[in-house]
Amino acid sequence: MLEACGLVKGVGRGRAHRRVLAGVDLRVEPGELVAVLGRSGSGKSTLLHLLGGLDRPDEGAITVAGESLVGCSERALTLIRLRHIGFVFQSFQLVEELSGRENVLLPTRLSGAPPGGAARALRLMDGLGVAAVSDHLPHELSGGEQQRFAIARALVNEPDLVLADEPTGNLDTAAAADLLGLLRAITDQGRAVVMVTHEHDVAGAADRVLEMADGRLG
């Protein structure tokens, strides 16, 4: 499902240049939940951005669902994100003017999205238990509800790979436990999930835990 080899990424210029990733290799199979654990600034978010095609590596190769993310055009990369990758952000990143349902529907309205988005959105909201509050605006929802809508949005185009950046960072313990259950449910549908976190408890719920240190995965 996901394969990354020899990923190198630096930030800054001149004397300020710093190598964040120094040759990362990673392989994730369908139905697998992988946690990347590391301290703040260790480069785990940078890795997630590269895996999701939001940024390009200085060196290395990435393949998602058989399609290479390196060397392809911006247009091709956009299509790969649309069809194969879903993102769950730490701060949810819901559009504040749109209701929960409209937020979920947003990726289905993009050009090239698979048909039947509205029905999938309904099913997802039902499944995640937020159908009753789907007309509420984000600021009228609890943190847990917001995160569920964010997950529904990430899944609505049926991606093969879900990337979650500190998904429990803004949640209390109970809501975090719920969320981990949801991520597990996603993998049960045959999708791969990669989440980055700095919390050992959260990482413990994954099938595999990889620790990021000195720009490498251990």
Add this chain to the structure above:
Amino acid sequence: MSAVWRDARAGLRRHRGRVLLSGAGIALGAAMLATAVVVGFGLNTGFQRSARQADLPDLIARFEEEPLETVARRIAALPDLAAYSFRLEITNVPLGAGSHSSRQGVIELMGGGRRGYGILEGRNLSSRFGEAVVEQGVAHAWGLRPGSQLRIGRLPALRVVGVAESPDNVAYPLAAPRIYLSRAALAERFGREPQPRVNVAEIWLRNRSLLNEVLVQARASSYGIRGLRLVTREGVKVLLDQAAGIVIALLVALSLIALLTAAVMLAASARAEVQRRLAGIGVRRAVGAGRSHIILAQSLEAALVAVPAGAVGVAAGALVANGPSDRLLQTINELPPGRALVPALLGCWLLTALIPVLASAWPAMRASATPPIALMRGAELRTPAAHRLPRALSARLAPLLPALPALGARLVAARRVRLAATVIVLGVSVAFILLMLALASELGTLENDPSALGKRYQLTASLPASATQRVRRLHGVAAAAPRYEVQAADAFSLGETVDVIAYTGNHTTFEAPPLLSGTRLGGPGQAEVGRGLAQVLGLSPGSTLAIEMPSGREARYRVSGIVDSLQHDGRVAYVTAASLLAVEPAAPEQIAVRLANGVEPSTVSSELTAIGAAPAAAGAVVGKGHGLIEALTGILRAVAIVDGLVCLYALIQALVLTARERRATIAVLRASGASAGSVRLLLAGAAAVVVAPAALIGALLERIVLGPVMARLAVNYATLELSAGGGQVALVLAGLCVLALVAVLWVARRATRQSIVSELAG
């Protein structure tokens, strides 16, 4: 203070793109303001400046040629004289220089004393033969300078020694080419005239407030002097002032739009910038920075952009407008303001620098008053109520628009005050563009459409009144009536001449200048008078108009109404034919012919010629006014284009601010697979929500408010239909759509070039 300076400079370095955009906006606003000031100031002060420079007389008397001695004796007897001099004005003289020539030249043979014109280049005439001073319009058009050669009829070639201006008349080519020669020099060469004759007297008074008394005295002592017309300095000024008034009103309004646009956009930009920096401001406040530090740093940052950008804009606007403005002033024989403009331009600079500084200081002041902890937690300057409108709108917009444009519309609508301000700015700009296009188009029609001047007849036939029935029977003639016109003089204020016009029957069938007050002419003994005459003589409905006819008989009329008429600067009176012929039986007559709809004047002209009449087209704007109208039209169109740039700037700023504030939303969309095209769609929706109401407001504002107001302003000259036509509205809407498209493409390009990761991080 050094900490404030450091913070301000750091703020500028971090956001160079935004600084450039803000700077461009300030420069554009400043340029428009400077353009308005240069043209407006020049036109507003031009006459007084030129009159002062030219030593324009307080009173100019024109009459048929009379012996100088006779006239001098009469004038010397007038009260309160400071000085007087005489000229002999000879018209229709063949003039030429190089490849240029005219058979309608005017030679002013100048006697001694004060001359009533100002020398712009070279020197004045001496008593040596062979010297000439040329009027500036001729000098400019024919390329004459001191030292150039000039031909006058069969005289030996003359040398140009000076270039002059005199605001008592417009310049060549609006008027005939005018040159000045010394009478003494001619006498030196050809011998002294036994009885010199003159036809112009220039009179300067010690005390201008006594002008009216001098006028009465002059008229009283003018017995035997034929064709006397007295023109006062104020009379010369009237038409030019009124014409300039329209342009000044337009330019002032336009500069206000520019200022409003700049202020709204800069305030919105400053607010968004402060909003973005709230956490940083909170941290600074938490570590001990005072409120004044925050406010000063923000203001200084704005000043560092506004001061140079304002200077560049003011300089650019002044440079761009100076040339056309000087040419326009030259056309109406007025002097450019020169250094007198500097204080006004400095004022513009100050204003354009001050607005952005205040616009930045205000949100900084509000932010610094918020508790630091709230700022660090992400407190916003806006109120939560801002969310309500999008929610209400969402239900309505969702079915109407595709998802992404609808989202764009909702993002823009979320900032209601800014949206309203942008829509108002755009709407007013659109209204002004429409108005200027309509005005430019109407000015064009003035040249060939007599109806614009309130005239409803198209032809005149030089036939006696008895031939009226015959003319009426001609094919294509809708109406015909005898028309009489004489030039009389006001019997009380004897300096004012009045064109008295009379028709047999209802004159409004043929001439219907708009009625300002009172009623239309009701019968013999009544008169409709032009506004120009009413203003000069203090007439109102019910007053008595006493006029002295060319035959010397006096007629009295009760004023029934005041009308707006372009003819003779509004110094006109409509009376019945019977009442005119009763006192002036020899009044010149002709037949006014009104054509049926769709009939070509040439068809009826040939039929009139066949019955022995000499048909003539009813006059529209005097042919000589073509250049002035062309200049005004050019200015209006140029201003419309600059106004279009304001629209573009307002649109770009609105979209940039939306894209900047909602960069995280756009980044989420892009992370979810939105292409550059999707971002363009989103921004197109945002632009549509601004453009659509603005276009509607603009069209309505022009049609309901600006057009009628401007038509009322212009009514002194003409009846103008200043409601923009369908074609003009369509043109402006298409232009607005193109501008919106340009703005969308430009902003989308900027937005999609940003890194998704950094935009997500905020």
